[in-house]
Amino acid sequence: MKSNKIKQSIVAACVATLGLAGASAYAKDVRFGFAAPLTGPQSHYGEDMQNGLTLALEEANKKGIEIDGGKATFVLVSKDDQADPRVAVQVAQQLVDEDVNGILGHFNSGTTIPASRVYNDAALPQIAMATSPEYTLQKYDTTFRMMTSDTQQGSAVGKFIVEKLGARKVALIDDRTAYGQGLADEVEKAVKAAGGQIVRREYTTDKANDFTSILTNIRAAAPDAIFFGGLDAQSGPMKRQIVTLGIKAPLVSGEMTRSDTFIKLAGDAADGTYASLAGVPLAQMAAGKDFEAAYQARFKKAPGVYAPYAYDGAWNMITAIQNAKSADPAKYLPELAKLSRKGATSEHIAYDARGDLKEISVTIYQVKGGKWEMVETMVSQAN
Template identity: 80%
Template structure:
């Protein structure tokens, strides 16, 4: 009688900042994963000869690289079948070595190019990389905003520095010049000295690689100093938190987002409806990509008929599927997404509005 109720428990490791100033990113990502896992459980999928029950093993890495490595080892020790995380590039990259050593496939939100350039066959992304995003942003700053002299600020995280490096290359390639390269931290909130120096250089635009917790106050301080040029940033600034922190100064800020707007995603409206029904709130930027990341891993297991990493890894690498974010989800030989999508937004009347979307192939 007992055999009729046998099940395979499939454990997905997950780590992200779940406390502190970046916890809203981690919660958004976790919600997307949770929605996918609950849907898979409702479908009654079979793996390794038994009904599969998917569970999420969640850990808080506090957006800290050292903590991330400790958490990664804890996840490995819990005998997981795959990893959906981490969120930040600075935590993902060191943690990925732990997972690779354990032979665990990992699909991360991290956008830094370094993540998939390590030569591991276990690393995959949920979003467009910073190499692709930075190229689009730099071109936009010079061509669309008409900025010839550009000042750069980054927070020295793997994400912030990596994205800013790519923007710098693209600005120069498009014929612009870098008149200042300044640095801060992801804990700072006073940027007066940096911005005063930038103002003296006559910059036409400022690009900031970092978090909304910094870009919000930065934008307010630009206004106070009379630095009336556009602030351009990455997807971590494309948030309601930025709007709240920047207040009336938010208008005229631009932010890039790896991907396309929710309403234009392949199944964006369907995903949004399911998310709101489950969590009683609207999905953030990262939830649909986390959702697709989870389903990518589940689909690879389905193709292999097994949750064992050594059996489904090749299926993940060769995966082709239509998901919430795109009809053409597939990976290149490094684990980057084949389809490149970047959207530029601007704050108008206190709200983020789409300016333009670029969709291309990385091939």
């Protein structure tokens, strides 16, 4: 982490000015719980998400939003869940005990799903980055997403592999996490539905860095493409080993591979890799350019993949609270469920009955000359 401020356990997004003429005589803190990996190999994901949330809360505080009879000060209560499901449950209970007004997190599906049960028991609305289908299939009325789900993304990726890459024989690898396995499962369904064949399925972990054995097994199956469900910390060295073993099949992966970290880890071998990303490129987002400029000004660097979705997630919760004129979860939850607003990532942000986003958007990228370049974007509405 480059800034100690970002890693503080409580991040005050901004303190609203008191005592202005015509303003309320007091300020009311609205505390949002946030949890993600803020240390370890996935901390760059957590930092990116936290920055997007912080930017939204700072903007909200500058607007002087009034709720519950007073001017609100939106505060982010941050916890490091270490991308560990057991730690995530402990952190979730801590946030509940600290009487936060809502939850913006977690990041990983594997931490979000067990933590969501704690929040649901406490009747706390939760908007998470997690993309695993299981998150909203629990049928809790408290669960909402920041991004397109893996069911939607996997369907688009599997179809792309068969129809656009012309791959009839596909090998799958996943890291056994809720995210990696769930995405690979959806890709497998879509490949078969498009007329492709799964010739090999292998498994690894989110801590591994030597994939020679499973890649040797895959090479023997002579696939036309290899799909990996997992993190950039694994896909980077995996791509180097694919090249070393002389495997010509392209590597295709999900949004956690679509990062600068992957390119750094894969080195010269990165070129030719495909990765899907829920949503559209930042430059094509409804207010992507404005968001990027604001992010650059605030954090002195370009936003990552997850920052704009976190930003919209925060504004979704803030807007629901504003519409309800209350930060009481019981009062603003119905407003969140029927939300309809224009955001940075989309002009049509709304939720279905499960808490999934109604708009489905997936973009395929490819590494060319050491940089990610857009290949194709698919946008549709959920049925």
